[in-house]
Amino acid sequence: INHAKAAEVPIIVAINKIDTTGADAEKVKRELSEQGLVAEDWGGDAIMVSISAKTGKGIDSLLEMLLLQAEVLELKANPKKLAKGFVLEAKLEKGRGPVVTVIVEEGTLKRGDALIAGQCGGKVRALIDSTGKTVKAAGPAVPVEVLGLSEVPKAGDRFDAIGSEEDAKRVSQYRQEQEQKEKQEENKPPSSLEALYESVTESE
DSSP, X not given: OHHHHHTTOOOEEEEOOTTSTTOOHHHHHHHHHTTTOOBGGGTSSBEEEEOOTTXXXXXXXXXXXXXXXXXXXTOOOOSSSBOEEEEEEEEEETTXXXXXXXXXXXXXXXXXXXXXXXXXXXXEEEEEOTTSOEESEEOTTOEEXXXXXXXXXOTTOEEEEESOHHHHHHHHHHHHHHXXXXXXXXXXXXXXXXXXXXXXXXXX
């Protein structure tokens, strides 16, 4: 939930296993409301659909809600561009290195593309879809795991496919330098009593 919020992408909740004995969709809604996701029928703005993946119940309603949300938000994208989108999740895995889950907003992300995500650059070595299969490309609205970045970016960072791996490294280095400069400016001691007074007033 936090990763999706950080990436500022809309959330639609599928409450699964409603065919099981003792299933309580209202309890799930209550627990989600504690995480800041309030269902529409509770006066909130989160779309929640009760489904059963086993029996197929509610799947049609879920698909309708997805299409409706796409129409309302006017979600259209050009797949014939360099990819851009958001980092949903990122972690460091033993033997695999940085594993970054991204969702493509526009364009098509391909294996071999140079990529910059936040301050991290690299080249896409592999793309893995939600079923765990290796794919050659991912188009708009497709979430994939990306292997090949040099470091682990933050959830919510934007990513962009760019010309070459050298360009990605240059942009990455530039962004890191800019962040260091900003941190140094923040930590710089005030040069006068007036500046000290201003910084104290700002912090208050």
